[in-house]
């Protein structure tokens with residue numbers, strides 16, 4: 001079987017899917033086989049924040065990890081923004097639901113990224129709840145490896161989210177250009193992502209769309225996770241099929257309830273993809289058929305390239321096991337098992353968190369607002385921004401202010 005990385009379509013970013021199987025809502029009751037909490041799979045039920053018993057020493061308990069889980073959130077910004085505050089420049093990226101533009105503030109002349117979502121499309125694709133979550137969660141989180149959301153607004157046709165412009169481009173582009181990353185490079189990105197996921201999980205947020213397209217690099221080369229379109233506050237379990245096919249855990253594919261550990265599964269896929277240049281499960285069909293891919297995911301047979309480090313293989317295996325009672329990040333010691341894993345042995349977590357470990361690749365950024373690290377897209381989509389129009393869906397997005 002040809003690695004997906006070497007076929008022409010491999011450079012097309014994988015887009016996210018939503019609800020094409022059993023459920024169309026995040027309400028677990030929409031699942032085909034609902035079962036009451038009390039009968040939940042005990043393996044899933046026992047998961048949660050691990051509190052060491054009095055006197056019990058956790059495997060690693062150092063400041064860095066502690067700091068990254070201090071549930072630091074922020075008050076949502078009180079700034080009010082409108083279209084009139086920005087000059088729109090080129091497109092930085094597109095996804096299934098949005099188009100992201102480079103913009104410049106007319107007030108402070110700084111560059112930002114604005115994600116624009118068509119209200120009509122969001123409603124039609126049943127994404128109202130997800131978009132509401134995206135705004136609510138991203139405006140509360142604060143972490144060195146997560147993108148910052150400054151504010152949001154709407155006009156009759158669109159929703160707008162004002163974020164920091166993350167200038168270094170997608171990890172996806174760097175990976176495809178590099179074919180694959182040497183082990184220490186993959187480890188660096190995996191470790192920063194692990195800190196971000198751990199932070200989100202400590203705040204009961206499942207991210208649900210980890211993939212190289214959603215991991216951006218700052219001008220300093222450190223990661224910034226973007227796209228909270230599928231993130232959700234989930235202290236326990238949930239059941240919606242959403243994410244990106246290559247990165248879906250078997251329990252999601254099978255329509256079961258699942259918990260935060262689907263993000264650790266996805267980190268296992270990400271590590272594999274970074275080290276190999278292609279993900280562990282893929283099909284080479286000219287017409288991608290997610291159901292064939294899902295069969296491979298459920299079967300779980302992985303062929304590891306011979307050049308993989310044994311410790312990397314071990315960690316990947318512990319992440320991508322279908323048995324959630326065995327999955328790292330989901331065991332008694334939670335994320336501590338991950339931070340203490342042998343593949344990460346040389347990672348100084350506290351210094352990593354403080355960005356004291358130099359990034360393996362520093363993007364060439366000529367000036368503020370240099371978007372040369374991003375692919376080019378056709379540009380005729382700003383036409384209806386701010387235009388007067390009927391607004392049949394405005395009521396669906398009460399958290400987005402009307403632009404002035």
Ligand SMILES: Nc1ncnc2c1ncn2[C@@H]1O[C@H](COP(=O)(O)OP(=O)(O)OP(=O)(O)O)[C@@H](O)[C@H]1O
Nearest residue numbers: 016093094095096097098100113163165166226227
């Ligand atoms: N803050 C940012 N700075 C620079 N570029 C960004 C930023 N946020 C997003 N992008 C670019 O825009 C792309 C699309 O954004 P995003 O992933 O949020 O859209 P989406 O429609 O939700 O995508 P998906 O298909 O993954 O669901 C990203 O992959 C990235 O290239």
Ligand SMILES: [Mg+2]
Nearest residue numbers: 095213214227
């Ligand atoms: Mg995306």
